[in-house]
Amino acid sequence: MAVAKKVRPSFAVSIVSNNPKPPFKGCTVNGSLQTFVTFPSKGAKSTIADESGKIMSDDPSKPSEPLHNLPYPQLDQFEVPLSFAATTKYHGVYETTRFVLRLSPINHEYLEKFEANAFDDGPVPWEAIKAYSTYLHETMHWWQHVGSTSGLLLSLSYFSQCHSAMGELRECLEKFGPIKPLKRWSDQILQEEGWDAQEKLAPANFAVNNALDVFYYKSYAFRPREAIKWMIEQNHFEDIGYTYSIVYGMLIGLISDAIDPDFEFLQSIEQLGDETLRLYDEGFEGFKKGSNIHLPYVGLQAIYEGQAHFIQLDFLSRSRTEPMTCEEARTEGYLSGIYVEAFESFLKLTDTCWPSSLSDPIVSLFLLVCDLAINPTRGIPFKVGPFENLIGQVDVGIRFAEFCFAIKTAPHLKAAIKDLSLEEYVEVSEELCLAKGYDHPMAALEEVVRWIEDYPSVQKLMEEHRTFEFEPTNLTIRVFLSHYISMCADKYENPHFFCWPGAYMAGHPSVADVEEIWLRHLSLFSDGKDKDGVYPRKWPNRSDKAVKQTFERFYGSMAVYELTEQWILRDGSFKLDFSWMSDNYDQEVFGGWANDSFKKVFGVNLSDFTIVKAKK
Template identity: 40%
Template sequence: MERAGIDGFVYQGPVRVSPIGTHALYEGQARFIQLQFLSFALEDAPNLAGWRQKGMLDGEYGEAFDAFLEITGAVPSEIDDPAVALFMLILDIAINPSRGFPIQIESFENFLIDVDAGIRFVRLCQAARDEKQVLSLITEYSFTQYAEAADILTSSCGYDHPLAVIEHIVEWQEHSPVAKLMEEKRGFTYDLSNIVVRVMSSHFLAFCDDKLSRPEFFCWPGAWMTGARASQDITNLFLKHLSLFTDKADDDGIFPRAIPGVSEENAVKTLTAFYANVINYDLVRQWILSDGPFNYEFGWLTSKHSKEDMTNSTKQAFQHAFGASPDSFTYTWAEVK
């Protein structure tokens, strides 16, 4: 690609940068999920101008939405306007690229356009501007409208349809190693090798399973968790995908959540092995990137053990993984000239 002179691949050459960054996209998505929930739950909820006046769209929280309005020319006044729902769908598609993972790269020349979330967002907004019917399409927050609007947008941009991408991932479970991993997840009986990857991968696959059948919920959860659309099934779906581990109001440590069908013993065992590996990863990061002795400040994990106990157990885990104690390292500093 560099020899071909393709922009973005040439050393010190021009790089195409989106005016909207990923941070603004994620903050915009989170804020509008919150505003949807509040607007559908409150009888006297403010309109968009009211929320803006309260500062809810200041800075990064409204940056992506303002760009959407500028590009599409949409002028919604209420949170339940179809254009707002479309904005949230565009965010959903933009921050979930497909080429490289899980689908093979077909055009390396267009790879940056295919995967850069900000570029994807701008192009999808331009598609909405050109395909004006999509601006008024989403009125019911339904599966059908999600699929139809996504088809219009992705077809215009040459992107993969989000449901086709998820279906591709779900099909992996037909292969025996992945099927075995999902069986481990069901009872939290994870093989301890590469447990961080195993836990996160299995829950990603489970998430994709549910998003394939209910993409409308994951795109517009605020619209589905209150009012007429709310149901026990929706509550169960929300609870199913909560974080596995949490803290407590009176304790800064990390604890496993109570998960239906999972014994406390297995949950604690998984938590312990998971964070033991996370700490090892941090030590490896220090090993590669930091000068001087290792830092054993892991008080964020638990307040029930002293720093000395945490340091000793951390060193033991490191030695078990690499066959050498951190205490055996010799530290040298090269003179900087």
């Protein structure tokens, strides 16, 4: 049975990050993973040619295929992404809802050698360069999640499920008592009592619908063609445009609470809600259940992986004496599966044959298209308009396809990027964006820079970012938002570096201080060598005390976010597995910490909840 929806999220309640800190034992600021290496200066090119001249695996009998992971929400019903406790199975991984960059022990070992300058000015082993390329790949995932507008939406949507419905969740506790999961319980009440129960269930419906819209958004954005098959059968799912409007409303609400409570420069949530309801009432395509859905060819997961993978391959290719051929990379297992899905779609949509070499300008153009696609400009930082075009403005897969179509009608662009310069970035972006009616990426970056220049609230946030001494209220939001703004500011000055970092990390000539930019935007949290817990990164010009305090406050909120999602959506008792956080994990201790954190926010113990089961 469908349920009534409210469009405007509520952001009346914040989370103050003074929850009990996670019971980490012996956790220190991690000084590792601070490396910056340009391999040509280390003599790597001649060494690679002498050793192999091609990509080699740890096991010579098997092709080397990089293993990475972006969580796929459709695989586990309402579950958070998998926790990879044994990273020996993976070369590297970035965990979307845990915000951790993990590397395998062997890759940690090689990076430690770089940090210790173990290779000095001598040749760098090919396996070490491969390890660094994996680190580059996973850092690209961090950049995608914190430095792009699509990534900011993806990352903060996990927090918004809790923030947007905090008042309604507390109202549910007052009216109905502690009941889990709210979705199954409210569905059963509607089935038993009919539509007349809607008013009574309003706070529960609000929380459930917001959480489900986040889940539907992630599922569709990641892999639209697979997700839509089951989404259209869900009673709670309205349509794609409606879902995007809801999640953007939640994102804007979080950001406005941090830096623009009066909506001086952000999209008005009230206007967003009014326009969404208008389109819903009019039955406009994409905003009303049952309307036509125009599916993109690939989604966010394929584009994120394709971008990170080809940046990694660009780095590897340029670190050799001779560029890597595509046939060579394919033979060694580097051109298959999710890692080439977006590139193959790009070639098909632009009517282009596979290049013979990874140094072909078409690869650089593909990376530019990825950069443009994952950075929608409407909703954040510009206002949506016209609202009828919302889906095309913000959907990463549709943007990707539109830019490909523009290239097909302007084939001269296929050879336009040769120098990887600022001028090429600006000029090719302008031609593509003009062809499809999108904002130029530099205009959006300039707008974010204007926030820093014009608004004291943003200046205060960026001072917190500089010192790492963040205001405790909604600290997780402030940490992510400040890093997004910081990356936008640097990207405004050097967009070509952020578009083609593999080339610049391999020694491509640059006027900018590439090392300084790279070190400024490393991931905040990582694992350690032979350690699967989470550690804060050591930063120059930031005190270890401030870094550790922010780390503890950031992860001190994780239990509340995860348990709130479980409360709303997931069947069964609460799952209190936080083993991914600590090497010295004690289930009883961490379970007690999680309960205390939840109780501090909602006033009830987890053991107080009545668990609703499916009716036979």
